[in-house]
Amino acid sequence: MSDDGVRGSRGLLADWLTPKAEALESRGLTRRLRPRPSSEVLIDLASNDYLGLARDPRVVEAAMAAVQEWGTSATASRLVTGTTALHAELESSLASYVGQDSGLVFSSGYLANLGVVTALGGPGTLLVSDEHVHASLVDACRLSRSRVEVVPHNDVEAVGKALAERKEPHAVILIESVYSVLGDAAPLAELSAIALEHGAVLMVDEAHGLGVTGNGHGSVHAAGLAGLDHVVVTMTLSKSLAGQGGAVLGPAVLREHLVNRARPFIFDTGLNPAACGAALAALHILAEQEPTRPDAIHTTAARLAAVCNVTPSAGAVVSVPMPGPREAVHAASLCLDNGVRVGSFRPPSVPDGISRLRLTAHAGLSSDDLDRACEVITAAIKEVS
Structure with a gap:
């Protein structure tokens, strides 16, 4: 506003946000959306369609079949009418493939991470977070009401120190199996042992592991940690499985807790049928047809x-x-x-x-x-x- 309290000629939001935009531009950090046409012919080394299944006719047909049977929407939150037999099949198939007891599907991988961390968090839980974790886990920590210790990347000793010195009765270690920017792997076996020694949960984001590492089963499975009751796995369906959505996999008691306590699950409309159908078809191709x-x-x-x-x-x-x-x-x-x-x-x-x-x-x-x-x-x- 000007000195006399009158709003500038550009408008309130423009006056507020333009200096922020100019600061980004001066540093070369401005981002812009660039819509692409469906007919674009390029060599793609930017998308996360790791298995090349996003346009596979089998996956497309499965998505279309799901829409024809169930409609375009899950119609409501999962606790109202949004849970379908298709969701149950997807959760069961995912859990079986990665070697976990049970699974719960969310409408995005971002919400899956928000849901499990905030549901496990609180004043009595310490969150020990690798400094390179995805933004969804960073935001989950901020929303959790937990004390958070950010440790140097892949530093097992620092994790152990944070756990040993904590006063909270509960703790969760937050990592990715394969990190999304550097492409390096977490020391899963060492971190699992540290978690077990200190009575902590190891939460592994397998967004970039599912369909890629461990012959497709993921890094947790490859490390022999699948099904352990102190290991929780999250993943997205939008990368190797060519769909949309996310999932949390682990002991059945965790699934029950999330159904009752994870706000991004309780208050969100269920994953749409097309995404469920596509992910199931992609998983079938990976697990049975083209392993x-x-x-x-x-x-x-x-x-x-x-x-x-x-x-x-x-x-x-x-x-x-x-x-x-x-x-x-x-x-x-x-x-x-x-x-x-x-x-x-x-x-x-x-x-x-x-x-x-x-x-x-x-x-x-x-x-x-x-x-x-x-x-x-x-x-x-x-x-x-």
Whole structure:
């Protein structure tokens, strides 16, 4: 407002928000939505469609069949009319595939993390969070009413120290099995042992593990931790399973607790039928029809890491550091101009503050497309370096 209290000519929100937008622009951190057409022909190394199933006719047909049978909406929250036989089948199938006792589906992976952390949190629970966890877990910590200890990335000793010194009767360790920006893996066996020693729960976000690591079953399964009563798994259905939604998997007693205490579950409309049908079809393909499909992800990721001269990824994400945010954006733009879409991650999306290109390996990429992508990406990196 001006000195006489009259609102500026641009309007209240414009006066308020324009300086914030200008500050982002000056640092090269402005983000913009860029709608893509359905007919776009590009080599995709930016999406999270790891198994290449988002356009698979079997998955599309299953989504359509679910809509024809159940309609376009779950119609209400899960505790009213929003729980269908399709939800129950998806939860049972997911739990069986990853080796957990039970599962509960949410309408997004973000809400699954919010739901379980806030339902387990409170004044009597310490949350020990790896500094690189996803924003959904960061927000869950903030909403939990718990005391939160953020520990250095993959630092098992720091986790143990935080647990040993706590005064709270309960504790939860929050990690990702494969981290979404750097693509590195968590030391699951060590963290599980530390959790058990100190009477804590280990909560593992498998968003980037399901369908990728452990022959598709995820990192928790591969580490021999599936089904342990102190291990909880969350995941999203929007990456390897080509749908939408999220899930929490663990002991049956946890599922019962979430049904009664997880606000993002209780007060949200149930996951829509199309997403359920798509995820079930993708899971069926992965588990029964094409169980070796994850192998192609690792082959592609290894090739991308080699040509970019970076450490091989534990999962599908190949992280390529850039000199700064403007260089990251420019490199991604150069790739796009040459028919290859890659991710461009800048602060605050990167936990270490280093801007980078984020390449995601997909199982459906042809050898010719991979050769072309490698050529384009290396040229872009050379130009901005």
